[in-house]
Amino acid sequence: MRARGYGRRSNGISMADNTEHITCQEVVDLVSDYIEAALPSEQAALFEQHLNFCGGCMNYVEQLRTTVASVGALREEAVPADVKAELLAAFRDWRRT
Numbered sequence: 165m166r167a168r169g170y171g172r173r174s175n176g177i178s179m180a181d182n183t184e185h186i187t188c189q190e191v192v193d194l195v196s197d198y199i200e201a202a203l204p205s206e207q208a209a210l211f212e213q214h215l216n217f218c219g220g221c222m223n224y225v226e227q228l229r230t231t232v233a234s235v236g237a238l239r240e241e242a243v244p245a246d247v248k249a250e251l252l253a254a255f256r257d258w259r260r261t
């Protein structure tokens with residue numbers, strides 16, 4: 165997925181050279197934009213690419229999607245800070261294994 169914007173990054177995503185992937189942390193940071201379809205297509209593609217191999221993030225996104233579908237909008241309080249911290253801890257564990 166290198167249709168356009170190749171080699172140029174924005175929105176605070178920092179990646180080394182040509183590595184075409186984002187981290188779990190970035191998924192958490194970008195998920196609200198993704199769900200609201202506010203991500204540039206290149207980033208949305210990278211986001212989806214991550215979900216393809218990371219079941220944890222996929223579940224996380226699905227969970228938020230469900231929340232959005234029921235409340236009609238994604239608000240910061242939809243993701244309690246402690247839940248977010250637990251998810252990030254879980255992500256770190258997965259990455260170690």
Ligand SMILES: [Zn+2]
Binds near residue numbers: 188218220
């Ligand atoms: Zn992930």
